[in-house]
Amino acid sequence: MKTFRCTCGNTLYFENTVCVQCDRKLGFLPDELVLSAFEPDRKGRSVALAPEARGHHYRQCRNYSDQDACNWMVPEDDVNPFCVACRLNQVIPNLDKPGNRGRWLRVEKRKRRLIYDLRRHRLPLVGRDLEPQTGLAFAFMEDDPGDGLEFHDSHEGTQIMTGHANGLITINIAEADDVEREKMRVAMNEAQRTLLGHFRHESGHYYWDRLVRNGPLLGRVRDVFGDERADYQAALSHYYNDGAQPGWQDNYVSAYASSHPWEDWAECWAHLLQIVDTLETAATIGMAPASAVSDDMDERIEHWVELAVNINLLNRSLDQPDPYPFVLTPKVIDKLKLVNTVIESSGFSK
Numbered sequence: 001m002k003t004f005r006c007t008c009g010n011t012l013y014f015e016n017t018v019c020v021q022c023d024r025k026l027g028f029l030p031d032e033l034v035l036s037a038f039e040p041d042r043k044g045r046s047v048a049l050a051p052e053a054r055g056h057h058y059r060q061c062r063n064y065s066d067q068d069a070c071n072w073m074v075p076e077d078d079v080n081p082f083c084v085a086c087r088l089n090q091v092i093p094n095l096d097k098p099g100n101r102g103r104w105l106r107v108e109k110r111k112r113r114l115i116y117d118l119r120r121h122r123l124p125l126v127g128r129d130l131e132p133q134t135g136l137a138f139a140f141m142e143d144d145p146g147d148g149l150e151f152h153d154s155h156e157g158t159q160i161m162t163g164h165a166n167g168l169i170t171i172n173i174a175e176a177d178d179v180e181r182e183k184m185r186v187a188m189n190e191a192q193r194t195l196l197g198h199f200r201h202e203s204g205h206y207y208w209d210r211l212v213r214n215g216p217l218l219g220r221v222r223d224v225f226g227d228e229r230a231d232y233q234a235a236l237s238h239y240y241n242d243g244a245q246p247g248w249q250d251n252y253v254s255a256y257a258s259s260h261p262w263e264d265w266a267e268c269w270a271h272l273l274q275i276v277d278t279l280e281t282a283a284t285i286g287m288a289p290a291s292a293v294s295d296d297m298d299e300r301i302e303h304w305v306e307l308a309v310n311i312n313l314l315n316r317s318l319d320q321p322d323p324y325p326f327v328l329t330p331k332v333i334d335k336l337k338l339v340n341t342v343i344e345s346s347g348f349s350k
Contacts (some may be wrong), residue, residue: 001289002114002284003275004035004249007049014116015109017064027060027073028112029053030084031121035261036073045076061086066092067110085115091109091139093173100142103176106195107140117273121343124210134167136206142173162198164205171198191254197262197270204269208262211346213306217338225268225337226261235260253332268335271326282307297337301328 004012010021012035024037027234029048037051038058045057049317056071059065061083072083079269080087086108093100121289128135144158162173174180175195175216185193206229212221222228245251248258272293279300282288285309291301310324 001116001281007037014113015071017068024049026071027058027064027295028071029058030071030115031075033116033119035071038083040075046073048073063108069105070336072112084125085112087129088125088136088138089140090128090137090168091141093140093142097142100173104140105171106176109139110199113196113277114203114273117200117277118203120276121273123207123343123346131167134209137168137253139168139170140173141170148216162202162203166211169199169202169206171195171202176260190256197274198307200270200273203268203273204266205262205340207269208265211342212265215342215345217342217345221265221338221342224263225264228261228265229283230260232260232262249327250329251331253326253328253335264335265339268332268339271293272336272339277302279304279307297340300334301336305327 004014006012006019006026008019008022009022010282012019012026014028016035019026019094022037022185024039025046026035026037026130027046027048027049028035029052032050032052036053037050038046038048041047041057048056048058055175057076061072061074061195062072062081063070063083063086064072065104070086071085072085074080082089088111091246092102095101101134122338126135128137128201132240137322141160143160154335160170160174163174173186181193181195198283212218215228225331237261239256243328245258249256252258252264252267253271254267276293279288279292281292282303283292285303286304288307291299292307294300308324308326312324315321315323
């Protein structure tokens with residue numbers, strides 16, 4: 001994630017809503033991928049001051065104006081009251097329930113980072129307004145324990161599983177609770193479990209359906225990741241009952257990636273998004289050269305490996321866990337390169 005500049009010259013960050021130096025209201029312009037200061041014109045309309053906006057008028061997303069849960073803007077001539085990120089929401093949690101509003105805000109913050117990632121890569125973002133059955137949508141839901149404390153059967157409650165199905169990405173809002181998420185990470189024996197990571201991983205499933213399933217690179221993806229027609233539920237049952245494949249570290253970026261080709265793809269997709277985003281941040285703040293955001297994957301990987309080692313070392317000095325507890329073997333790097341090739345070949349990335 002890059003930083004931005006206010007009209008007054010002050011440094012701005014992706015989630016900012018007000019410039020602390022000049023007190024101008026701020027809003028993110030998803031069509032330009034820029035955070036802009038705003039001023040009212042003589043008719044009271046909001047004029048974007050960022051040069052990229054070319055003086056166009058915008059209004060705040062309804063979740064910005066009514067909920068203070070967003071900082072994205074909507075072009076004045078767009079009839080939809082929500083920004084391109086918030087209009088993808090199909091379900092949000094009950095905000096009247098204590099704690100849910102805070103969880104929802106944390107979920108929305110990560111979702112906007114995902115949408116930024118996807119738009120930066122110029123990936124297709126088609127909502128359910130255009131494709132009711134398979135368009136991208138989000139459901140942010142919570143467990144319903146019913147009358148019992150445990151989820152023994154469907155009569156006592158409903159347990160929400162984070163996942164993807166036909167374009168709908170469901171996130172259990174318990175993942176927005178750091179303590180609960182860490183408990184789950186330990187229970188699942190995962191090296192890393194983050195809220196943004198869930199969004200990135202599940203978006204990988206969505207784009208497998210959109211870019212790979214009927215695409216020209218399907219055969220190549222199967223050669224590298226394996227045949228996704230293998231029984232998915234049987235593969236997951238085997239993974240959860242018996243653990244990861246022996247020696248998985250040589251071929252997979254995570255243990256979970258070894259469970260099934262779909263999960264291998266989604267894990268590599270998520271890692272590529274994480275790598276590109278973090279390299280952009282590092283280049284912006286001077287921790288990596290400008291060439292770190294090059295389109296050349298070999299150069300990206302070289303800079304990433306160096307940066308990952310450095311940020312892990314910094315965290316160890318602070319007595320914190322490694323932020324990037326993964327090893328990129330040659331086979332994993334080949335998979336990351338193929339994910340990048342699929343994105344570049346999608347017809348939307350140019």
